[in-house]
Amino acid sequence: MNSFSPPPPHPSGETAPAIDRSALPQHLALVMDGNGRWANERNLPRTEGHRAGERALMDVVAGAIDLGIPYVSAYAFSTENWKRSPSEVAFLMNFTGDVMARQLPTFQEWGIRVRWAGRRPRLWGSVIKRLETAEEQTRDNDVITLTMCVNYGGRAEIADAAAAMARDARAGVLKPGSITEDTVQRYLDEPQLPDVDMFLRSSGEQRLSNFMLWQSAYAEMTFLDVLWPDMDRRVLWRAVQDYVDRDRRYGGAVDRSSEGEDQ
Numbered sequence: 304m305n306s307f308s309p310p311p312p313h314p315s316g317e318t319a320p321a322i323d324r325s326a327l328p329q330h331l332a333l334v335m336d337g338n339g340r341w342a343n344e345r346n347l348p349r350t351e352g353h354r355a356g357e358r359a360l361m362d363v364v365a366g367a368i369d370l371g372i373p374y375v376s377a378y379a380f381s382t383e384n385w386k387r388s389p390s391e392v393a394f395l396m397n398f399t400g401d402v403m404a405r406q407l408p409t410f411q412e413w414g415i416r417v418r419w420a421g422r423r424p425r426l427w428g429s430v431i432k433r434l435e436t437a438e439e440q441t442r443d444n445d446v447i448t449l450t451m452c453v454n455y456g457g458r459a460e461i462a463d464a465a466a467a468m469a470r471d472a473r474a475g476v477l478k479p480g481s482i483t484e485d486t487v488q489r490y491l492d493e494p495q496l497p498d499v500d501m502f503l504r505s506s507g508e509q510r511l512s513n514f515m516l517w518q519s520a521y522a523e524m525t526f527l528d529v530l531w532p533d534m535d536r537r538v539l540w541r542a543v544q545d546y547v548d549r550d551r552r553y554g555g556a557v558d559r560s561s562e563g564e565d566q
Contacts, residue, residue: 334514335360338530399430403451411444422454502522525542
């Protein structure tokens with residue numbers, strides 16, 4: 304049986320709120336937005352914003368572990384990010400691979416299981432190798448699953464799933480008339496991921512940006528006016544407390560008057 308160490312306490316001394324695990328989001332999706340703006344506000348190169356963003360990600364993951372959230376998915380590089388300048392794309396490719404190698408000891412110490420979702424085409428071979436190495440070496444960790452979404456797009460994921468189903472239907476492996484939502488789920492990049500419960504985006508922008516479109520059908524949206532490098536576990540804890548206070552009905556409704564509550 305593996306023995307893992309909890310993340311170190313936050314430097315402020317603040318501790319995670321006591322929240323019943325049954326009320327917690329099981330799957331937290333993170334859009335880590337605002338690295339460039341954070342750097343620009345400080346007259347720093349955009350690359351420094353990404354470096355600060357790495358620290359923020361690890362502290363937010365630590366906060367998720369402190370609470371007991373079992374799944375976190377992080378939008379690290381989208382299929383649209385190839386439109387950025389060649390120099391920034393090159394930096395992000397190298398940086399993503401370096402993060403996987405640099406944080407691997409911490410992944411092992413904290414019990415983080417790393418998974419990768421995204422397309423192989425165009426993604427640098429060196430990045431794929433480090434992502435796959437992290438997946439392989441952390442496969443037995445069971446404290447939390449961190450899915451790194453690299454060269455990922457929600458529409459691309461659904462299109463790839465549809466193409467794979469079409470190939471299997473043509474091969475006679477899949478009957479078109481039997482396709483259900485569960486069938487589509489099985490063809491996604493990471494089919495074992497539960498639906499997203501809490502979708503959190505930093506920087507004040509209020510859009511999905513093509514992230515986890517299928518998985519977020521009933522996600523609670525949280526948009527924070529905080530640039531990603533300024534995020535930490537304390538901000539996450541407050542956001543989760545807000546999530547817990549929401550009324551999630553999944554399309555259902557309760558007629559309170561019929562229950563005599565307003566009589």
